[in-house]
Amino acid sequence: HAVLKLTPRPGTDVAWINGLMHVILKEALFDKAFIQTRTEGFEHLKKSLEKYTPAFVESITGIAAHQLETAARIYAGAVAGNIVYCMGITQHSSGTDNVKALANLAMLCGNLGIVGGGVNPLRGQNNVQGACDMGCLPNVYSGYQSVTETSITKKMEDFWETTNLPDAEGLKVTEMIPGAMSGRIKALYIIGENPMVSDPDLKHTEKSLRNLEFLVVQDLFLSETAQLADVILPATCFAEKEGTFTNTERKVQRVRQAVAPPGLARDDWRILSDLAARMGAVMDYPDAETIFNEIARVTPSYTGISYQRIETDGLVWPCPTPDHPGTPVLHAGKFTRGLGKFHTVAFLPPAEVPDEDYPLILTTGRLLYQYHTGTMTMKSEDLNERAPECRVEISPADAFKIKIVNGEMVRVASRRGEIQARAAVTSKIVSGTVFIPFHFAVAAANCLTHSALDPVCGIPELKVCAVAVSPASNTLKKAQ
Known part of the structure; x- marks a missing residue:
């Protein structure tokens, strides 16, 4: 349904985003008033973009120069430009830079703080936003309140009637x-995650988990990770419990129990509460x-939200008071930090690029008919x-070059x-790139992927690595 589709080489996002801004600046399509009144760092950004000409960007990304120019004019000419991205932007060693570049693009055209604008991530699961809001990150309490800020720590200690809460950031998942491999971490408690399929470099992941002294997995089904666990705690699914989900637009919505949970399955919070009690808390x-x-009392952005207020429809945070209508549009009139800051972001190649031995780029992703690691959808x-x-x-x-046909078994x-x-020969894939979905434990794509991390957020580079593809029959002949 797109008016225009661009297909960059995987791992080259900063280059084409900078290229769009280069064109917008050259043709004076940017929002001068917004830049002057609501941003800082524009001159530094402008200078950093000089080299990202359409021809230079084409040499890096493979996007034709005229297509880049057309895309820049479409975005800059829109009454409201909405940037929507998924894991194809973030799962890179340059993921943070990719998002900063998109933020630069949105500010350049005045597309923040307006209805229909924004830089909007589509989350991989229904409550990723809510989990982050609740402090399921190593550096914050609920509502993104820093664990290293003394006043916040004191507030939480007073509310929970305790002392000596940690004042240092914890570890990222990656x-x-x-840490398990090195012995720094002795035990791990995994809730609703299946790293034995979803993590990069699965051989290393399995060795690390097997090196633990104690592994607990709390999940709906006996996943590949749960099969390695010392203790398995059966949990309830979305249809078997009460609570809330917060979606990608920050809307807090009620979830209501529709059916009784099977067997010994229990709500996550009940399991955690009982475990805490047995440990003295x-x-x-x-x-x-x-x-x-309780969430509303300790989380400023949720203070005005209650079950009564979201009985029929959700509310969008921040919602600081019981009579506040919610905030569907962030950054209207002013950014949290005052002026929006332009960041100069340079293109850096992926951690691993093709060579003579591994001449193709592998990128991974999802299929419409399977979900994440298949623990739920593969029951259908x-x-x-x-x-x-x-x-x-x-x-x-590439199939012709490698001498394989559609449906043939291949070795990657x-x-x-x-x-x-099995090979799926399709013109949807550009030459030089192969795509493998990560859902399947059999022929798991993440046996191949690279564990290089973004230096800021620690996300792995699941979207780019170098591979070689050959007919599986060649492997059999060699074995024989």
């Missing part, structure tokens, strides 16, 4: 697995609403009929491992 909550009321016969197995999508030109190898899967 630091925990290496009493968390005596009668129901999910009581927990939400209908969905499995539509997406029954891992397929390696490859361009006709990287410096970290190899898999065998």
